[in-house]
Amino acid sequence: MSASFAFPPSFRRSVIAIVATVVVFAFVPLMAGSFALHVLTISFYFVILASSWNLLAGYTGQFSLAHHAFAAIGAYTSGLLGYHYGIPAWIGIPAGVVMAGLFGLILGRLVLRMRAIYLAIATWAFAETVHIYLTADYQFTRGELGLSVKPLYGNVNPLPYYFTFLALAALVLIGLRALIDSPLGYFMRAIKDDELRAKSLGIDTTRVKIAVFSISSAIAGLAGAFYGHFIVLLSPQMIDFSEMAKIVIMVVIGGFGTFLGPVIGAAPVQMVMTYLQKYGEWNLAIFALVVIVLMRFSMEGLASLFAPVWRRIWTRHAI
Amino acid sequence: MEPALETIGLFKRFGGLLATNDVSLSVERGEIRGLIGPNGAGKTTLVNLVTGVHAPDAGEVKLGGQSLRGRGMHEIARLGLVRSFQVTRLFGNMTVRENLMTSFLARRDKGESDGAGQTEGMIALTKLGPLADTQAKKLSGGQRALLQMACGFVVPANCYVLDEPFAGINPVIKDAIIDMILDVNRRHRATFLVVSHEMAIIRRLCQQVTVMMEGRVAAQGTLDEVARLPEVIAGYLGKALE
Numbered sequence: 001m002s003a004s005f006a007f008p009p010s011f012r013r014s015v016i017a018i019v020a021t022v023v024v025f026a027f028v029p030l031m032a033g034s035f036a037l038h039v040l041t042i043s044f045y046f047v048i049l050a051s052s053w054n055l056l057a058g059y060t061g062q063f064s065l066a067h068h069a070f071a072a073i074g075a076y077t078s079g080l081l082g083y084h085y086g087i088p089a090w091i092g093i094p095a096g097v098v099m100a101g102l103f104g105l106i107l108g109r110l111v112l113r114m115r116a117i118y119l120a121i122a123t124w125a126f127a128e129t130v131h132i133y134l135t136a137d138y139q140f141t142r143g144e145l146g147l148s149v150k151p152l153y154g155n156v157n158p159l160p161y162y163f164t165f166l167a168l169a170a171l172v173l174i175g176l177r178a179l180i181d182s183p184l185g186y187f188m189r190a191i192k193d194d195e196l197r198a199k200s201l202g203i204d205t206t207r208v209k210i211a212v213f214s215i216s217s218a219i220a221g222l223a224g225a226f227y228g229h230f231i232v233l234l235s236p237q238m239i240d241f242s243e244m245a246k247i248v249i250m251v252v253i254g255g256f257g258t259f260l261g262p263v264i265g266a267a268p269v270q271m272v273m274t275y276l277q278k279y280g281e282w283n284l285a286i287f288a289l290v291v292i293v294l295m296r297f298s299m300e301g302l303a304s305l306f307a308p309v310w311r312r313i314w315t316r317h318a319i
Numbered sequence: 320m321e322p323a324l325e326t327i328g329l330f331k332r333f334g335g336l337l338a339t340n341d342v343s344l345s346v347e348r349g350e351i352r353g354l355i356g357p358n359g360a361g362k363t364t365l366v367n368l369v370t371g372v373h374a375p376d377a378g379e380v381k382l383g384g385q386s387l388r389g390r391g392m393h394e395i396a397r398l399g400l401v402r403s404f405q406v407t408r409l410f411g412n413m414t415v416r417e418n419l420m421t422s423f424l425a426r427r428d429k430g431e432s433d434g435a436g437q438t439e440g441m442i443a444l445t446k447l448g449p450l451a452d453t454q455a456k457k458l459s460g461g462q463r464a465l466l467q468m469a470c471g472f473v474v475p476a477n478c479y480v481l482d483e484p485f486a487g488i489n490p491v492i493k494d495a496i497i498d499m500i501l502d503v504n505r506r507h508r509a510t511f512l513v514v515s516h517e518m519a520i521i522r523r524l525c526q527q528v529t530v531m532m533e534g535r536v537a538a539q540g541t542l543d544e545v546a547r548l549p550e551v552i553a554g555y556l557g558k559a560l561e
Binding site for chain 2: 006183186187192198200201202205
């Protein structure tokens, strides 16, 4: 970073808050059972997905509906490399990140000039294409039979996975915060507000949008690749539209376009959804109702409730 | 010496409307040129052609002798040609400070290196201090116009194209904007092309004015010279200037 730019105080504050949160969650396994740990682990996975989607949609204004597909690309890349060629996870996971980032770069390039709803439709079509491929080419991908993936750790103890995803989520959040507070972050928000003005100031909006698209896709790929080695059986279900809907719901409930939003939105939504699973088909219907009620009372999401608290903490103890 | 800003035979057609019809003008380095004319004369179209919002159907634009053909808006801005918009455009969800910082970061390697310092200096100059952490969309019209102008000056450019910077704002802010223009003009020999209907301000700022009517350059000279021309009085001013 050149001398002309220094991170604002918000960066340091956020890092402190993230680290403090990690410390709190490090003690949770002392009280929680293995099912609760499993649900929390998946919640951390969704914190990464929701936050990286929020970077693209909430900060830059590119409402992509392909984020779950990028997670699947990451997961399947590592899974397939392991299944067919015996390649270990420590190579498979980075390969999944690169693959998701590359697909993100290409898709980001294609949808560059599309606005709002057209971008949403085009990215959704991309996700469906990946879904259909994974189902149809079953000799390679194992299709609906499911692709078995080697677990990251030798046993089924949920504890190491819990800490892995906790650390991963924290690292990704710190990285995202750094990105948002960097010049690129200013340009992203500028593009969302007024792309023409951003251009008129000298911002290469094409490059910024493609960069954000591939970065957020690569992060989804990272989360997906780890996720595959955690749930150990992948199926095209991963690109079911309900998965994307879940990401959107988490961000909207938490606070669209806010840093905190997806972080505090993901876990409650994942827990409620897990809880509602016993109602089978009614799951989504009940959940839609919960969403409507929540949105009726807090359009700006849960993050708006935390904003005054956050301000008060830092004005009292100025750091 | 090459003119700072030059247009050569610019044509632009929108459907049945020939918005600019063979517009050629040239502005010397350090000059503040007025661009006047009735509504619909093609002034904003000219601004959009010069700054790369639209590509001309024929003709070309040169900045310091360098052709801008085929260059995108952001490239033109980075070459040092900065514009303001007639309808003020700001990043509404960003604060005053963030708007200035974004403008600085977008063109920073063109000028000085201290972003925070430049930003704070501009906040002090515009007296927007109490509003520094307010979202731009919550400002009044005049404050927005002032901020838009300040964003252009946070990194000094070679050339400014200002589309009606004085429309609908109070005298105090008008004076603040005039002072900023004169300051950048004097200190950096920046060139200006200013579209305005405010004849008193045009007289104060500009030695030369260009009159556009029906897409063409109708006249050029000092304000007093062009204001005497019968076609300018009939088509634009309505009556002779006092």
